[in-house]
Amino acid sequence: MSLSQYLKDFTRLVFPNNCVGCGSELFASKSMLCWKCIHELPKTGFEKHAHNPTAAIFYGRLPLQHAFSWLFYNKGSLAQHLVHQIKYKRNLDLGKYMGQQMGQAMLETGLYNDVDVIVPLPLNKKKLASRGYNQAMLLCEGMAEVLQKPVENVAVIRTRFTETQTKKSRLERISNVEQVFDLQDGHLLENKHALLVDDVITTGATMEACGEILLRIPNLKLSMASMAAASKI
Numbered sequence: 001m002s003l004s005q006y007l008k009d010f011t012r013l014v015f016p017n018n019c020v021g022c023g024s025e026l027f028a029s030k031s032m033l034c035w036k037c038i039h040e041l042p043k044t045g046f047e048k049h050a051h052n053p054t055a056a057i058f059y060g061r062l063p064l065q066h067a068f069s070w071l072f073y074n075k076g077s078l079a080q081h082l083v084h085q086i087k088y089k090r091n092l093d094l095g096k097y098m099g100q101q102m103g104q105a106m107l108e109t110g111l112y113n114d115v116d117v118i119v120p121l122p123l124n125k126k127k128l129a130s131r132g133y134n135q136a137m138l139l140c141e142g143m144a145e146v147l148q149k150p151v152e153n154v155a156v157i158r159t160r161f162t163e164t165q166t167k168k169s170r171l172e173r174i175s176n177v178e179q180v181f182d183l184q185d186g187h188l189l190e191n192k193h194a195l196l197v198d199d200v201i202t203t204g205a206t207m208e209a210c211g212e213i214l215l216r217i218p219n220l221k222l223s224m225a226s227m228a229a230a231s232k233i
Contacts, residue, residue: 095135201226
C-alpha cells in the first residue's frame, strides 16, 4: 500500500465522510448525500414552471416575478431531516450544499437569469444570537456560488422576536408576523430584481410580510424561493 493511500484510508477512518441523509459512507468527498438519497429527494420541479403551487400562494397578495420551492416537506421525510440538520443541528456545510443544489436547479430553467441579488429572510437579533447563524443565509451563500450573484442581508431587518410558526394556524401565522420587518438600507436594492430566500414555506405568511416591506423599495422586482414547502400547498 502506498503512503498516500494509507493516509487517505487513515483520514477516512478518523474523519468518516458519511451521507447526511442515511449515514452510509460517501466516496465523493464534495458530496453530502449518497446517490440513493439524492435520487430519493422529493423534488417538486416547481422551479421549471412560472405557475406552480408555491407561486399560487401569493397570487393576489404580492406582485411577484417568480416563486418556487425545491423540495416537498412532509413529517418524517428526508426533506424534514435535512431541514432540521441545517436549522437545529448546526450543519452549516449542509445548508450551503443545499443552496448550491437549488442554484443549479435554477440555472437549468432560465426563469431566474435576470435576478440581480439574493436576500435571506432575516432573523431577529435575539434569535440570531441564540442560534449563531441564519439558515436562510447559508442557503443564499450556496446559491450565490452557483448563480454568481451577490447576497444582500442588511437592506431589510427583522425588528422583533416572534414565536415559532410551526403549530400556528394560517390566521395566527399572519398575526404573528405583522409589523415584524422593516427597511434598514433599502437603497441597496433600488432598481434590482431581488430573490428572497427561506428554508420552508407553509402558508407563506412570513415571506409575504417581508415581501410587502421589500416592495416599498423604488423599482424593486421580487421573486421568492425556499428549500422546501409543505406538501399540502
